[in-house]
Amino acid sequence: MTSSPTYEVTAASTSNVAQTDRYRIHYHDVGTGHPIVLLHGSGPGATGWSNFSPNIGHLAQNHRVIAVDMPGWGRSDTPNTTVGWDPVLDLMGLLDLLEIDRAALVGNSMGGMTSLGAAVRFPQRVSHLVTMGAPCPGANIFSPTGVSEGMKVLLQATREPSPENLKRLVQIMCYDQSLATDELAEVRYQAAIANRDHLDHFFAMFTNPKVPPFTEFFQLGSRVADITAPTLAIHGRDDRVLSYEHSLRLVSTVANSRLVLLNRCGHWAQIEHAAEFNRLVADFVGN
Template sequence: MEITEEGTSRYARTKNFRIHYHEAGEGHPVVLLHGSGPGATGWNNFRDNIGPLARDHRVIAVDMPGWGRSDTQTDETGRDHIATLVEFLDELGIERAALVGNSMGGVTSISTAIRHPERVSHLVTMGAPCPGPNLFSPGGGLSEGMTVLLEAYRDPSPEGMRRLVQVMCFDQALATEELTETRSRAASERPEHLQGFLGSFGHPSSSITAFFELGSRIAEIGAPTLAIHGRDDRVVHFENSLRLLGLVPDSRLVLLNRCGHWAQLEHAREFNSIVAGFIRDH
C-alpha cells in the first residue's frame, strides 16, 4: 500500500492540545519526533523513513505542539513536550515505544527516557544535544545553524528558509526549491507557531530549557540507545553524541561523514536500515 501524507494523517486529543500525527504499519510502536526548525512537521522531517520503517513496525510521526497541524504552545497550555508525549502515548494506548528524535525531538526522547523510563523501549537520537561542556568544539554562544534557524523564524520567506535548509544539509543538492517552498509555506501558514517558539526560546517552562538541567541524570538511561550524528552538523556538534555515548551504559554511536543535521534525509536508506536493525536486535 502506498504511504501518502494525507492517507496517514490522524488527530489525537491530550489534556491541553489537539495533536496531529501520521501513522502507518503494525508491530512494535516507533515514534518519530521532529526538530525545532520553522515549518518542521512529522511528515517533512521523516517522509523518507515512515514507509520503510512501517514494514515491520507501527510508525507514528508526530507534529509536536507548536508545529505543523497541531495546536500552538502558550503560557496557558504550557511547553512541556515530555508530559504531552506521555499523554499522547496514553491516548493511543501505547505502553512502551521506541523513540526516534531529531534535534529537539532528541531532547524530548532523552528527557522521556530519564523521567519516564517505563515508557521507552529504545532510544534513538539524531543530531541531538547532550547536557555538559563541549571540549573539542566551539562554545560560547549559538551555533551557526541555530543562528540561521532563529533568523528563519523571524523571516520564513522562501529566501530565509533556503538559508536554513542549506545550513542543515551537507549535500546542497538536497536543498531543493521544493523543500524550501514546502518549509516556507508550512511556517507562514501558522504565524502563531512562529511567535510561540520565539516566545518560548529560553523560557523557564520550556522542556528544552529543563533538559539542560538533566546532565547529572544522563547515565540513568537504561533503554538501549543509538546515537546517529553527522560529522558535518553545523547546528549541533557531534561531540554531543560522543558525550551521550560516554554516559549511557547500553549505547552505541554511528557517526556519518558528509552528513549534516538531517541524517534521516541525507542518508535515508542507511538510516532506515540501521534503525530497523537496532530495534529488531535489542
Template sequence: MTSAPPALTAENTSRFLRTKRFRIHYHEAGTGHPIVLLHGSGPGATAWSNFRPNIEALSAGFRVLALDMPGWGESDTQTAETGRDHVATLIEFLDETGVDRAALVGNSMGGMTSITTAIQHPDRVSHLVTMGAPSPGPNLFSAGNGPSEGLKALVQAYKEPTPENMRRLVAIMCFDPAMATEELAALRSKSATAHPEHLRSFLEGMTVPPDRSPMAAFFGLGAQLGSITAPTMAIHGRDDRVVHFENSLRLTTAVPDSRLVLLNRCGHWAQIEHAAEFNRLVAAFVDAH
C-alpha cells in the same frame, strides 16, 4: 491477483487526536512494535517534512507514529497557559494511542524530548534513538561563542520566514547542496506561513525566564544520563552545522547500553541525507533489542 497496497502519503496517513491540553496531528502506518518519530524545531518543521523518507520504510515492520508537536505543523500551538512541556505531551499521546512502551526516534529538538523521557519515564521507552540531538552537560571541544551557524539561521527564519531565509536554513541543515531542494524549502515555507501563531509562539518561548525554561531544565540533566536504561543509539552527521557531534559522543559516553554512529558527509538531517542507511540502522536496532 492481489493488488499492491497504495503508497503512503501525507494525506492517507494523517490522523488527529485530543490530549488534555492539545489537538495533536500525527501520521500513522504499519503494525508491530511502536516507533515514535519526533521532529526537530525550525519554522515549517513537521513530522512529514522531517521523516517523509522514513515512515513508509519503517512501517514495513513496525507501527510508526510521527506527531507534530504543539507549535508545529497541524497541531495546536503552545502558549504560556498550556505550557511547553513536550515530555508531558508525548506521554499523553502515548496514552491516547494505547502505547505502553515505544522506541523513541528523535531528531534535534525531538532528540531532547526523547532523552528527557528516557530519564523521567523509563517504563515507557523501549529504545532510544537520537539524530543530531543536543546532550545535557558542557561541551569541552566544540564550545563556541554563542549559537551555532545553524541556530542563528533558524532563529532568523522564524523572525523572517521568507523563501530566501528558508532556502538558507535548508542548505545549512544538509551537507550535500543537492539535498537542499527547492521542493523541501517550499514545503517548509508553506508550512511556516500557514501558521503564524506557531512562529510567534516559538519566539515568545525564547523570552521565558531561565528558571521556567524547558531548555535550561534539559541541559541540567547531565548527571542523570547514566540512569538511562533503554538501549540507545546516537546517530550524528560529522558535518552537522547546527549541533556538533560532540553532543552524541558525550551521550554515548554516559549511557551504559549505547553506541554512536557517526556519518561522514552528513549534516543535521541524517534521516533525510542518508535515508536508506538510517532506515536500516533503526530497523535492525529495534529488532535486535
C-alpha cells in the same frame, strides 16, 4: 526478520488528530508491530512529515510508525501559558490515548531532546532510544562561543520566514547541497507561514527571559546516565547546527549505547542518508 513491501504512504492517508488533556496533536500513523515514534526537530516548517517522509514507509514494513507534529509545530496546537510547554508530557499524553505502553523513540535534534527526557522521566515507556543530531545536556549546549552558525540561520528564518530564508535553512541543514532543493524549501516555507503563532512561540523561547528555552531538558543534567533503554546516537560529522561532540558526550554517559558517525552528513541524517538510516533503525529496534 521477514520484511513486507515498503508502505506507499502519503501525508493525507496517514493523517490523524488526538485531543490529549493538554493539547490537540496531529500525527501520522501507519503499519503494525512494535511502535516507533518519530519526533521532529525545531525550526520553521518542521513537521513529522517534512522531517521523516523518506523513512516512514520503510520503517512501517515491520512496525507501527507514528510521526508526530509536536505542540508548536505543524497542525498541532500552539502551547499557551496556562498549560505550558513540556514536550515529554505531551508525548506521554499521546501515547496514553493511543494505548501504547512502550515504544521506540526516534528523535532528530529537538525531538532527540524530547526522547532523552522521556527516557529519563518515564523509563518504563521507552523500549529503544535513537537520537540524530541531538544535543546532550551539559556545558556549551550549542557551541563554545554561543549559538551555532546553523542555529543563527534557524532563528533568522523563524523571525523572518521568507522563501529566501527557508532556502538558507535547508542549505545549512544538509552537507549535500543537491538535497537542499527549492521544493524542500517551499514545503518548509508553506508549513512555516501556515501558523504564525507557532513561530512566535518558538522565537520567544530565545528572546523572552520569562520563557527560557528547553528548561526541562537543561534540568536533566547527570540524570542522563540513568537511561537504561538501548540507545543509538546517529550524528553527521558535518553538522553545523549541533556538533557531533554532543553524541560523543551521550555515549560516554549512557552505559548501553553506541554511536554511528556519518561523514558527508549534516543535521538531517534521516534525509541525507535515508537508506542507511532506515536500515540502522529497523535493525536496532528489531533486535
